[in-house]
Every structure is written in structure tokens, then in C-alpha cells.
Amino acid sequence: MGIDVRPGDPRIKSLIGYVAEGPSFFPELSVEAGLRIVGSLHGLSGERLRERVDEVISGMGLTQYRGRRYAHLSRGLRRRAEIAAAIIHDPPVLILDEPTLGLDVFSVAALRNIIRGFAERGKAVVIATHNIAEAMSISDKVFILRNGVVIASGPPSELRSLIGAEEALIAKVEGGAEALAEALPSRFRARVEGDTVTLVGPVHECLKALLEAADTVGARIVSVAAKELTWEEVFMRLLEGRKEERGPCQCPLGGGGVLG
């Protein structure tokens, strides 16, 4: 956009809309009054301000709450009011920090629709979240960060393929789960939890390798179940892959997605 990013530069702030993780509105003011204040600080006035306030209130589904104090709104409605404030100046970029944290399922669904609508109007939406499933379900491109460094990025479908499989086999083992896991080829990335061994890969290959390894170590397989990997598992596997490459690290994990 042709502007160097410097902390506090008001020109940057007029190009982005930012919704913080915590509350970012005026608790004692009504939705409409708060939006008028934020709009005025963005340089809107008169008829244009009135129009934008009406547009964002209607767009966020807040029409019946426009006169209600922010402090008296539910968490989901507060989130909508905060997003309304963030887009009152119609910025080309919207940044949301943990937008659905603590919201009920209905509010999450409504919020996702709002975010998608924003992206469909040609705006870029950047979401920072620890909710991997959310990032994968709503984003065109996902960046997985560890300690501030991007460890994987791409469309959600590509991220799944990065670990080489979308399926896993879970086997309950009697007498030597650890030994069985060690006997398996490393490409199955076997993980042991108690008497359960989880293998990642096409189910038929996992099953074949499992039976061979069980024969080798003399373990008895009690039950097996195939499953599709959840996004959390894909995420963990990706991290494990990076951990093997870089060594252990006690650092916070995070991620985000981009739409538009």
C-alpha cells in the first residue's frame, strides 16, 4: 500500500480494521453512539457518518441493538459491535485476533458468515487463532507459526498433504505397545498412549505394517479402528516433524488464516 509500517502511524490505522482479542469498545455507550465516536475519529462526519453507521449496524445484524449499551450486550453481540467499529471506515484489510473465542455455536456461525461476506467484497481478512479447525474451515490460506516463525503455510488441503496422509489407524495392543511402535517403519509416525498405538498413513498400508510388527515383537492386537485425522492431529504431526528437524523447543504455538 506504499506506506512504511511504523508504530502509531495514523495512516496505517486508516487502512486496517483491527479487532482485538479482548474488549475494544466503549462499555457505557450504546452501539450507535460508540460507532459514531469511532467513525468521527476516522474522519467521517455528517451524512456520510450517518450512512456508514447505518450500513455497519445493519451488516452486523445489530439493528435491534443499536440503542443498547455495549456493556449490556451478549458476548457474541459485543464481538459484532467490535467488528462494526473496525470496519466503519471501510478498510481494505481486516485483522481479527481470536474472533470466536468464548462464543456460542450460533454466534460463531453468524460471525463466520460476516467474515466471509467481508472477504467476498474483495477485502483481505487476517485471522489470528489457536482454533485450528476454525482457521482451516474459513481460510483460503493458512500460516502455522511457532515462536513467531512460519513453520508451514498454504491452502488447508495442501497442509494435510504435507504430512503425507489424511488417515490414521488406531490399534489397541496387549503386551508390548512400545516395542510394536518401535518395530514399525518411521514413515507411519507411530505414537503410543498407554496400550494404544496410532499410525498415520493409508489404512491398508498401516494395517499390513501393524500385523507384521505385531508378529515380529509377539504383541497381540486386540482391536483396530480407522479414522480421518482431525486438524488438531495434522497440526501436531506438522509440529512433530519440525521438532525432529530443529530440536525440542518450549515455545508458544499459534497460527492464523487469510481470506480474500
Place this chain on the structure above:
Amino acid sequence: MVNTVKAALIILYKDFRQYYGKAPVISWGILFPVTIVILLGYYGAGMGMWRTVPGLLAISMLFSASSMTHVAVGFDKLGGGMEALIHTPATPAAIIIGKALGGVIMGLAGAGIAAAILLAMTGALPVFNPLFFVAGLVIGSLTFSLIGTAISIMLDPVPAVAALNFLRFSMVFFGGLLPAAALPPQVRPIAYALPMAYVSDLVRYGTYNTYEYVDPATALIASLMYLVAVAIIAIKSSFDYLIP
């Protein structure tokens, strides 16, 4: 994009809409000064009205101005208002000017209420040197407003009110109501280290054409220096907070 002055005025308007009726503003900013003004308006006459009245006006300004800024900054930090302001194009300077202006207005209103009560009680409130009187009110309300702003920016709301009260109650005695001669020599320097002595002497010279701690020229210079120092602290701490 909105300019600094306009942004400050918008923030001032927002703060008055949100906070003028808040309990800490009513209790510490209006009720407490009114109580002390009525109490000492009756019982302080023995000290000499030239001593009591300017001190009461300055103390009312102190409590009214700093209570408003404490609420406007502290409540905004707690409730998310500050977060919302940070993400608008309003500059940190505009945010601080807007916050401090609310304190100045409340400080002047507090002094006005105190003056009206004292006028009703004593029947007269002389103004011998209007320029010094106005200078005392303006410098005092600005200084006290910025003290509230700086402390509320630097500390969380609960420790901020404790720190603010420690400072405010110290100033009630040191420079506010106790005559310089009544202070033991060991603690007298405290009065000279706080802005209240200079502000109340400016008001004293403006109203009763006399002074208690320092001569009017020294009071004017010292209070201006104090104002600049407090402004620098308030601006520095605000920028540190508002620009992560």
C-alpha cells in the same frame, strides 16, 4: 484523517458522555471537595479567610480534575475503551489531550462550585489580581489533571487510586490548608516539593493580594515548571502505553 485537536475534542465528548456521572467522579471529584469546603468554610475562618479560601479552591480543583482523569483513563483501560481508541487514527497526543481536557473542565467546575459555596457562606470573594487568579486556576487545573492522567496511565486502576489519594491527601495539608508556619521545619520542604503550595499561592495572590509560601512571581515560575514536568511525565508514559 481527523486532526489532533478535533480528535481530542471527540475523545473529550466521549469521556463526558461516559464518565461524568460515575461514582468516583461524584464522590471524590464533587462530594469530597464540597464537604471539606463547607466544613472549613465554617471552622477555618479562625485561620483567616485569606489562608483558607484559596487553599479550598485549589484543593477542589485538585480532587475534581484528578478524579475525572483517573476515571476517564482507568475505566477506559479496564473496559476496552482505550483499546478501541488505540486502533483509530487518533494519535497518542490527541488521546492524552482529550483525556486531560476533561480533567481541566472538571477542575474548573470544582473550583467554581467551591467558589459559589464560599461566596454564599462568607458573602464575599475578592479578586484583587484577576490575571494571577486566572493563571492559578488554569495552571492548577492543567497540572492536577495531568497528575491524574499520568498516574492512571502508569498504574492499574486500584493502585492508581491509592497513589493518587496518597498524593492528594498530602497536598491537602502540605501547601493546601496548613499555613507554612504551622508545619514543623522537618516536613516543611515537602510543601515546597509539591505543586499545591504554588497553585494555592497564585490563587491567594489573585484573590486576597497576599501569599503564604512564596512570592507571586516565584509561585508563577514554580507552578509553570511543575506543569511542564508533569506534562512531560504524562506524555512520556502515555506514549509508552499507547504505542506498544
